[in-house]
Amino acid sequence: MRREAPQKLSDYGPLVFPAGMLIVFFVVPFATMIAVSFFKRDPAGFYSADFVFDNYARFLSLFFGKVLGFSLFLAIAVAICCVVLAVPFTYLLSRAGRHAQVLWLVALLSVLSLSEVIIGFAWSTLFSRTAGITNILVALGILKEAVALNPSFGAVLTAMVYQALPYTVLVLYPALVRLDPTLTEAARTLGASPVKAFFTVVVPALRNTIVATLIMVFIFALGSYLLPQILGRPQHWTLSVLITDQAIYQSNMPFAAAMAVFLVLVTLGLVALTVYAGRKGEAA
């Protein structure tokens, strides 16, 4: 449907409320954070207005570089795991009967209603030695004795994938439902097995959706700071954990702000790179 461009100033009326909300709750706090990142820390009190680069300079160290690297790596791993699991799952879901679809979607939505804390402690119980899933494996005779699976990188990754998967499915679902089912049928008549048809037709046809979903899950996972603390060792802590630590426990607001700004910049850079690569791939 084609709509006419707004003609008069009053045509922009409906935008006033969302624009106001965005300014008050996003632009102003973000600008404040950028400003604070250049402030000088006052060890005795809080901070004083200034314009120094100390906070950014302190960040450029091997330690923080490693944490930043790990945070990005974790977020990318979560994004890839989620998409690899969710694309086939959502494809099958979109081809399933109506009842099955509703049931699965309700189940996924109920996972969304769980808070990060509950997810964290639920998985820490499941991964524990005394009450965890390894006890089932022992009962089945696969393992000799129960072991603790956390704290570990695997535990962090599992819980974060669990948390992000419903979002992934819900983002992919509309695109997969809209995908013409005769495309895969056509591929099958042309000699592709169902699995081959999925990889040569469904996945490439959904390329843009899949890239967008990867970016969404990546950003979502980058903000996680509870699960790495509950299920990981200190080396599995993300930059978000350090930011919280600086801001709340060390009362170093300028440094926390500088790290947050840096994280935002790196994220934007990566997203831009992905979009650019996607464009180039399309042109080729």
Place this chain on the structure above:
Amino acid sequence: MSGLTLQNVTKQFGTFTAVRNVQLTVPHGTFVCLLGPSGCGKTTLMRMVAGLDLPTSGEIRLDDRDITHVPTHKRDLGMVFQSLALFPHLTVGENIAYSLRIRGIGKEEQKKRVDELLSMIHLTGYADRPVAKLSGGQRQRVAIARALAISPKLFLLDEPLSALDAKLREAMQVELRQLQQRLGITTIVVTHDQREAMTMADTVVVMNGGEIRQAAPPVEIYRRPADTFVADFIGMTNLIDFSADASGASVLGSPITGLAIPPGLKAGVLSVRPEDVHLAAPGNGSITGKVTFIRDLGGTIETFVEAGGRQVVAVSMPNARPDVSVGQEVGLNLNPADCVVLKS
């Protein structure tokens, strides 16, 4: 026998029977149209031939091999879908080469075959275009070329021309038929357009309610319909009740002689094509009626006549324009050889 054979093929969806006990033989190299109103089971029948749906019972044989349970991708067929189902992420050339790529055929050979097919569909030089940039007719041709890339044993088309406008559709019908004859490929087309079926097919299979009502060459379907459904569905016809006894038959209140009525049949229906209803001066016809409406289409003239409480339509060519006007009495003559006797 080489070709396609369907034996007692039945398909049920829950309690609904979409296709009932179908028997059909398609000899190698022939062109068959499955024709019928929507919901008659023709598409389901084709999907079973393609392997996209499994028959509930019955057997499908291709070149004497039972393929009932062979998965679609191992059947070596080409199919054109109603939606065409061209792959939006691939170019014209990549779409056509898809079946070759899947079979692991070399790049060089792929390119050669794509060029061959593109020249066959008169789209030489279009290989690198995205499919979204093509017109409806061009997409249609690309879908046909893609289906024919591997020289399949069986060429299936599901309402292939329904998305095209009327003029283009007529032209494509002729083109498709010529292509099929040149390649000598066994072809099945699903359509609800009888004109399309008459233009292209060696054999027209008329379906209704999941059953085959008649399978015969187009002209025979038209001249000798097997039942009232076929007579009414194919072209225009007059279905006129008749009654018969030992002394003879009567139609519209007048006696008629020379009809080949099976012994014992007391009443039935005559199917008479409008062009076989001959108008005459009042008193000169075996039946007398009154003109109620004249539809002059330029190419043909349809005269609506009320006789014996029924409406009968007569079609004449402009060079034999009937000298009648609305409200006038006319005589009607039926040649018994043109009347098909059917059970009511």
